[in-house]
Amino acid sequence: MGAGKRSLTTVTMALACAAAIMAAPGVAYADPTPSPAPRSPSSTPASTKDLEAIRKKLDKLYHDAAVATDAYNAAEEKADKQSAQIVELARAIVQGQAKLDKLKDRAGAAARAQYRSGGLPPEAELMLSDNPQQYLDGAGRVRQGERATKSLLAELARTQKDLKQYAKDASAQWQKLEGNRKAKAEAKKKVKKQIAAAEKLESELEEDEKERLAELEREAAAKAQTAWLDSGVLDDVKGEATASGKKAVEYATEQLGKQYEWGAEGPKTFDCSGLTLQAWAAAGQAIPRTSQEQWKQLDRVDIKDMRPGDLIIYNSDASHVAMYIGDGAMIHAPRPGRTVTVAGAGSMPILGVVRPAA
Template sequence: MGTGKRGLIATAVTVIGAAAVLAAPATAFAAPGPTPSPTASPSTAVTNKDIEAVRRQLDALYHDAAVATDAYNAAEEKAEQQSAQIVALAQKIVKAQEKLAELKARAGAAAAAQYRTNGLPDEAELMLSDDPQQFLDATGRVLQGQRATKALIAELTRTQQDLKQYADDASAQWTRLEANRKAKAAAKKKVERQIAAAERLESRLEAEEKERLAELEEQAAHRAQTAWLDSGVLKDVSGKASEAGKTAVAYATTQVGKPYEWGAEGPDSYDCSGLTSQAWASAGKPIPRTSQEQWKRLEHVDIKDMRPGDLVIYFDDASHVAMYLGDGAIVHAPRPGRTVTIAGAGSMPILGVVRPDA
């Protein structure tokens, strides 16, 4: 590696240390530092410590991208639900308008009938009758007519109120839909910004450095998995997959090798919760779309009770999810630039375990 390249990486590592809190991850590496002179000291050679700093920065960037991806997926799911609700309300409005028109026509017919009897109400005609039997027969008709008129007026009023409520609800749903569209757009920008920053950082590494980075990532995952297993966490784990769980596991493992793509639900690519939600949908058990909602809404189980098909939720903010396969292994869609793969369940910080078919 040339001295100029070594200086560039060393400058990037210096910036990494200064930006440890990730106050502005989108621009932390937007431009390289000053170009070093050809006489740069060999001491600027990139060390494993430098590569480790890059690895940690990449982890942070991709973690932020995962959080933003969850926000995007949640906004998209809400927007779809709200659109469906608006369509349903529009159908109710049409039916209410048709019913209102029918009721108005009935009221008009009643008014026309009264006009044809010279405007005399039924009660007046009844009082003018000289025939006792006709008087008795007419009494029943008058009472029926009065009840029918009251019912017609009440139904007309209810329908007008329903129509107004449907219109108000539709307007409120449009407002919420627009808010979710804005939230979705903002989340999309953040995802793209974080991924672009990570890709810029990785692009500064030469082939040998990328290999060292991959080795460090693998070593970190191995250390975490070993520590997790050495804790004895799996000594009492012996759960067997349910029939639905077997179907979900079969689906998820069939996707191994397909690329990660944020916001994707297959069949050609997936993000982490896109994989788990589609796997369980294939088993006839629809679950929430995002890892955070899966954590909130699915039943929690102890690690000692987990079984294949259960979902392992990672990080304090529930920003990642994988499917447990048994024997301490998971299948998951890791992050941009990676493919669906099988890994150790303890290779990332576990928040907890949830069961879709409890």
């Protein structure tokens, strides 16, 4: 991180910088806790109150990074789909052009044949014919040929219309793809900005202050988990994992200790929704890429009906997701600088529970 450790004077300056970043365009959140007052370089180490303010500030920064990560993942997923659609449209255009060329050749041949057979009016040909019946049979074939030619021309027109539509659709997809590339780049910039601000803030702390900060984080999580359990929310939770749920939990458990990396979905690193995505993929179930889309698209269940393998969505904006593994615990990829770990399911604000399994 930083080249040298400084006192909390620098820390509070970093807090001010972080506050400015929080006010930047994008998702904004109110900060109920004021930054600690500046202290002189000769002051004693940070107080618990100061560190608590830092902890809350870090939570905000990493939360915003999670929101931006979801935006990045969503843009990436859309760009991938649009790229695939463009490839399909290009293939359809190539096939349609080949079909159009063949139809034009057939239409040209029909036109030339009709030209060669032109001449006397049909009544005169019938009067002069040595074999009127043969002429009439031929005339029937001519009418059939005319109908076939008419059908050929109609198919030619349809193919031309299809080609124009394919080209129009491809152009629209290219525009959407370009828009999502820009959205992806902007989200990437926001993620890096928030994480850099958080890392800078942490780098200004002395080692003992980092240890005390980590302890405050554990205490806050334990307090939230205890309050959640004491509410009796799990008293009626008796659901057992399905076969697919067990496979998903098994996969998630095998990833314990792997580093968090925003935008990653394995196999070496994960972000929160990348972990749940791959866990359920291992169980044979495809689910949306982001925590927000998982919340929107998957079936919602009451906490009392929760069972291992279900996904717990956190925060009012659905910016985090974890997998419930039973006994009030969950597995998740927390944030940058952390690893995939087991934690209390109630250690963060729960928005709701969703179930990937049919």
